[in-house]
Amino acid sequence: MNLAETDTRTVNAPTKALPVPGGAGVEAWHVESPVVPMIALAFTFEGGAAQDPEGKAGCAQMLARLLDEGAGDLTSDAFQERLAARAIELSFHAGPDAIGGSLKMLTKHADEAIDLLALALAKPRLDADAIERVRAQMIAGLRYQQNDPGVLASRRFFREGFAGHAYGRPSSGTLESVAAITRDDLLAMHALIIGRGAVKVAAVGAITATQLAEGLNRAFGALPEAGELRAVPKTVVQGLGRREVVDLDVPQSVIRFGLAGVPWRDPDFIPAYVLNHILGGGAFTSRLFQEVREKRGLAYSVGTSLVSHRATAMIWGYTATKNERVGEALAVISEEIDRLVANGPSDEELQKAKDYLTGSYALGFDTSTKIAHQLVQIAFEGLGMDYFARRNDMVSGVTQADIRRAAARTFADGKMLVVAAGRPTGF
Amino acid sequence: MHLFRHGTPTFFPQTPSVSAGRADAAPHGRSEAGGPAVTGFSLDNGLDVIVVPDHRAPVVTHMIWYRNGSADDPIGQSGIAHFLEHLMFKGTEKHPVGAFSKAVSGLGGQENAFTSYDYTAYFQRVARDHLGTMMAFEADRMSGLVLDDAVVAPERDVVLEERRMRVETDPSAQLSEAMAASLFVHHPYGIPIIGWMHEIEGLNREHALAYYKRFYTPENAILVVAGDVTPEEVRRQAEATYGQVAPQGARPERRRPREPEPRAMRRLAVADPKVEQPTLQRLYLTPSCITARDGGCHDLELLAEVLGGGSTSYLYRKLVLEQGLAVNAGAWYMGSAIDDTRFSVYAVPAEGVGLEQLEEAVDRVLRRAPAEALGAEAIERAKTRLVAETVYSSDSQSSLARIYGSALAIGETVEEVRRWPTDIEAVTKDRLSAASERWLTPARSVTGYLTKTKDADAPVAIAAE
Numbered sequence: 046m047n048l049a050e051t052d053t054r055t056v057n058a059p060t061k062a063l064p065v066p067g068g069a070g071v072e073a074w075h076v077e078s079p080v081v082p083m084i085a086l087a088f089t090f091e092g093g094a095a096q097d098p099e100g101k102a103g104c105a106q107m108l109a110r111l112l113d114e115g116a117g118d119l120t121s122d123a124f125q126e127r128l129a130a131r132a133i134e135l136s137f138h139a140g141p142d143a144i145g146g147s148l149k150m151l152t153k154h155a156d157e158a159i160d161l162l163a164l165a166l167a168k169p170r171l172d173a174d175a176i177e178r179v180r181a182q183m184i185a186g187l188r189y190q191q192n193d194p195g196v197l198a199s200r201r202f203f204r205e206g207f208a209g210h211a212y213g214r215p216s217s218g219t220l221e222s223v224a225a226i227t228r229d230d231l232l233a234m235h236a237l238i239i240g241r242g243a244v245k246v247a248a249v250g251a252i253t254a255t256q257l258a259e260g261l262n263r264a265f266g267a268l269p270e271a272g273e274l275r276a277v278p279k280t281v282v283q284g285l286g287r288r289e290v291v292d293l294d295v296p297q298s299v300i301r302f303g304l305a306g307v308p309w310r311d312p313d314f315i316p317a318y319v320l321n322h323i324l325g326g327g328a329f330t331s332r333l334f335q336e337v338r339e340k341r342g343l344a345y346s347v348g349t350s351l352v353s354h355r356a357t358a359m360i361w362g363y364t365a366t367k368n369e370r371v372g373e374a375l376a377v378i379s380e381e382i383d384r385l386v387a388n389g390p391s392d393e394e395l396q397k398a399k400d401y402l403t404g405s406y407a408l409g410f411d412t413s414t415k416i417a418h419q420l421v422q423i424a425f426e427g428l429g430m431d432y433f434a435r436r437n438d439m440v441s442g443v444t445q446a447d448i449r450r451a452a453a454r455t456f457a458d459g460k461m462l463v464v465a466a467g468r469p470t471g472f
Numbered sequence: 473m474h475l476f477r478h479g480t481p482t483f484f485p486q487t488p489s490v491s492a493g494r495a496d497a498a499p500h501g502r503s504e505a506g507g508p509a510v511t512g513f514s515l516d517n518g519l520d521v522i523v524v525p526d527h528r529a530p531v532v533t534h535m536i537w538y539r540n541g542s543a544d545d546p547i548g549q550s551g552i553a554h555f556l557e558h559l560m561f562k563g564t565e566k567h568p569v570g571a572f573s574k575a576v577s578g579l580g581g582q583e584n585a586f587t588s589y590d591y592t593a594y595f596q597r598v599a600r601d602h603l604g605t606m607m608a609f610e611a612d613r614m615s616g617l618v619l620d621d622a623v624v625a626p627e628r629d630v631v632l633e634e635r636r637m638r639v640e641t642d643p644s645a646q647l648s649e650a651m652a653a654s655l656f657v658h659h660p661y662g663i664p665i666i667g668w669m670h671e672i673e674g675l676n677r678e679h680a681l682a683y684y685k686r687f688y689t690p691e692n693a694i695l696v697v698a699g700d701v702t703p704e705e706v707r708r709q710a711e712a713t714y715g716q717v718a719p720q721g722a723r724p725e726r727r728r729p730r731e732p733e734p735r736a737m738r739r740l741a742v743a744d745p746k747v748e749q750p751t752l753q754r755l756y757l758t759p760s761c762i763t764a765r766d767g768g769c770h771d772l773e774l775l776a777e778v779l780g781g782g783s784t785s786y787l788y789r790k791l792v793l794e795q796g797l798a799v800n801a802g803a804w805y806m807g808s809a810i811d812d813t814r815f816s817v818y819a820v821p822a823e824g825v826g827l828e829q830l831e832e833a834v835d836r837v838l839r840r841a842p843a844e845a846l847g848a849e850a851i852e853r854a855k856t857r858l859v860a861e862t863v864y865s866s867d868s869q870s871s872l873a874r875i876y877g878s879a880l881a882i883g884e885t886v887e888e889v890r891r892w893p894t895d896i897e898a899v900t901k902d903r904l905s906a907a908s909e910r911w912l913t914p915a916r917s918v919t920g921y922l923t924k925t926k927d928a929d930a931p932v933a934i935a936a937e
Contacts, residue, residue: 080528081867122784122793129784129853132860151863178792181799185820188749194641294745297636329561329573329583339570342629345637365637397578404580408597411529412868467641 059247059420059430063258070241071265074420074430075257076249078413084155084250085413086148086162087421088265091243093143094216095277095356096234101226103218105139107179108234112137112146114175116164121175124161133158135165141212142277142355143425144238149414152251159260166239167268171231183223194299194365197291198466202301202361205289206282206462212357240271247420249413277356281305286460288472298467299365302378305455306351306358309426315439316447317360317455318351322398323390324381325349325362330397332381337364343374353426360455372471375463382459386452389445403437508866510876511703512886515711517719518691522876522886523706524698526869532699533870534606535595536614537877539694540687542665543589543811544726549679551667554587555631556680560594561585562623564616569623572609579605589661590810591881597870600700607695607713614688614717617681624677632673635666643744644922647753651920652814654738655755659731659811690714691723694880698873731757731812737914743925752827752834753920754817758911760809762883767895769807771907772815774899776805777854778845779838779908780817784853786845787817790837797825797833810882815911827921838912842905851901859893 059074097104113128113135115121128135131154137146150158190196200215207213218226244265248257282303307317325333325348337347349362366374390398410416423432465472511523542553563569576583581598596606639645649664656662666672695714697706734757761769780787780803791798801819817838821830865871879889 078528081863083863083867085867122789125783126853129782129857132857134864149864151860178799181822184823185749185799189644189751189820191748192746295641297633297641299637299641328577330570330577335570338630340626342626343633345630345634366633367636397574401577401580404599405577405582406580407529407531407599408580408582411531411597411870414867 062430063248063254063261070270071244071246071261072424073246073248073257073261074424075247075254076416076420077251077253078249078416079251081413082152082251083413084148084150084152084158084248084252085417086150086246086248087145087414087417088148088244088246089143089145089421089425090238090240090271091143091425092238092271092274093140094214095141095211096237096275097211097214097218097222098230098233100222101218101230102214102222103183103216104226104230104234105144105238106216106218107176107183107223107226108231108238109137109139109144109146110179110183111171111175111231112165112169112239114179115170115172116161117168117170119164120170120172121178124165127157127161131157133161135162137165139216141216145421147414147418155252155256155260159264163264163267166264169235171228171235173228176228176231180223180226183217184220187217187220187223192293194291194293194295194297194466195363197293198299198301198464201289201291201466202303202462202464205284205287205464206303206359207280207357208283210280210357211277212280212354236269237272237274240268241265242271244268244271245421245424247417247424249417249420280357282357282359282462284462285457286462288463288465290469290472291464291466292468293466295467297365297367298371298465298469298472299363300371300374300463300465301361301363302375302461302463303359303361304382304459304461305457306353306360307451307454308358309353310428311358313447313451313454314351314353315436316443316451319395319398319402319440319443320385320390320448320451320455321349321351321360322402323394324360324385326398328401330401332385333362333364333378336377336381337374341373341377343370343377347374347378368468369470371465371467371469375472379459379461382456382461386456386459389448389452392445395443395445395448399440399443402440406437508872510886510890513703513707515690515715517715517717518689518723519710519714519717520694520880521706521710522694522696522880523701523703524696524869524872524876525701526698526872527700530600530700531597531869532600532603532697532701533595533597533873534603534610535593535696535698535873535877536610537591537593537694537696537881538687539591539692539723539881540726541588541590541592542663542667543660543728544687545660545663545667546679546683549667549671549675549683550663551631551665551672552675552679552683553592554666555628555672555675556683557585557587557592557594558627558631559619559624559680560613560617562627563618564613565618566612566616567609572613575605575609581606587665588878589665591878593877593881595870595873603697603701603706604709604713607709611713611717614690614693614714617684617688619677619680621677624680628672628675631666632669635669635672638666639664640669643742643747644751646744647740647742647920647922650740650742651753651755651918654740655757655814655918656731657734658729660728661809661811661813686724689720689724690717691719691721694877696873696877696880698869698876726810728811734916738918739920740918741921741923743921743923745925747922747924750821750827750924751922752819752821752830753922754834755918755920756815756817756912757812757916758805758815760811760813761807762810763812767898767903768907770892770895770899771903772805772911773807774851774854774858774896775904775907776803776815777858778850778904779803779841781854781857784850786841786850787819787834787837791819791830791833795833797822797830801834808878808882817912827923831919838908842908846901846904848901851899851904855896855899858896862893
């Protein structure tokens, strides 16, 4: 038995959306799993760091960090105490396109957890002392990472690759922009994003559909309508063919590289996904892992992944090697990309990649928290609830022609934007 | 995706943001869910086996644990446990290099391995029906490893790059290493898991094979299978695979020096031009869940949670919320260790607050803790959080496999793991207070500053005006 053959049983996918009474604009997916007496909830509001006002990068993230710092009549300390007293785990985060959150609770504390979530979403206090505390924490975090080669390389990569675009600004802001954010900015961001309209919810665990619908109605049903988001113009990664250095006195350079990509909703996404797996996906068998690490000992970590945002997509990669070997590492990476463009993968390589991707799909569905996050991501991308049933067939159906088309759209002529943080030689 | 890169050692926290110790690895107990019906038995060749049922999906987590870690590295060969872990992916007489990994990925499985101070472990996650195949491969590399210099040399470069990535480019990791080296004046917990740079450079094929022959034996291993299986199936398949590996007659001995009673308060600093955010770190030498098996370790686990577990903890409340001297503060305890271990307190200063000033405040707060921090409500809250972790972790079969594997690898029993929530519930205020006064003392401590310095090579006077 290969996992691929048992997917319908192994992938705990919902079969129909859960109606949330009074919750127009709230889409909820539910998987009941009674074995462990806990519930994992994940949710996503449309609109994230790309909505940060000019000069206020970090605003969405600051809002996300403030939602559990006091709400309704509860000050920050009182709110945190209520969560801790029942071991309820609530967290929020902001990405480029969304503010999302996660709630984990023992089933016996579900009512309390939902009440606290409802308060955090609808009535965050945004008290002055909490704002200043979170601001100080964000600034300390930025300073802590200020000369981290990985962070420097990533920030520079996005600044160059998405110059002049909202995606070029860091979600966590800068020392200057975080200092400039006001309570009014945060209130405006809250009104813009945290509302009914485009919120996706997934719940997994020991809770019935009826109980869940009632809870979700309490948590999301009373939110006001979300505001009208600023349009984020479509873009592609800029600067292909360019190499940039962030000078830093360290013995090893951290490298980020990127090429065009294909968004998740595009019909060529799955072929591009398979292609990415062959080049640098997360198994020890990928070409970059073999050529850069296994054969040459150039790096401990090397790989690529597909980035799919609302308004852009790219393949981006990472590695780190001692300064003296940067030129060699990049030459090996480019050569593998060129070889894939020129010859494609072998039939056997393609088959193995498909076997891995179909077989391992179910491994991402083995804990309630992971299932909830998978579901909410599929819902957010608008791929439909049948995606879970279709996905492995789509992967299995990828042909050499599909791979070539995906390679032409992503790798094109093989030119990439490369950023290295360190003191690279031969670069 | 980084999670499944092989060779990731289990480095314990090097940054204040990570919580650690037993709270992270809180075992499953019977208090909430009843707990899975864990079965344990041994094969004739001495291999211990643990089966953790989880029938929610037809998937298994297959792990093999060896009772040797970096603290068992021979003197002068620091990093050999971790280096061998990398080399275990280089093939056997039966299966050439890469064959195992290709088989795992061809079956849609995932794999990895990690090294810690007291153990080394390898695992795969696959569909239930492939368990026997994984066992056959893993049993084969328990005794059949083949190494030649053509694979050893590039893999040593990989480990050197790993060390550059984790430590050589990161001043805060350098501070953590220096503090551990100072806390443990004699015991090998003071040596980094990955090894010192100059000693990794000298590791070779002979070192690796000698270490392999000494430790990779059935008597020294623990098989943990969590997932959609029965103990009977696991026993049958294990006997057909691991059961065929010849025993060496006795479990290899771990020979470790004991840490002497500490007398001196120690202070040190890493000053680097790259540091923009100073931090304060403190370590105390304390007993572990093996050296304080009488319950002393449960006191320390709960004490770490009360003092420094999250934003309702005493340290956070005092230093961040009330006094505004820090932007973050907390504590953790690495209870899961064979020998005496570390308890950590950390704080990140608020803007304009010096590390000396912050350290004084931390010490004031810690001195008052026995009288002020141990209210009934605070203790209850900390217990609730720790015990709830046992339910949350039973949602993940890989977490369960890790919890049982790591406990057995350091010499705990299945019963001790199951009893853990009850033992935590039994800790009293008096015990917490006694633990705080006995262990968190200056003579047992190392204090570390991470600070910025001007580049020593930079011209000093030129830019003065």
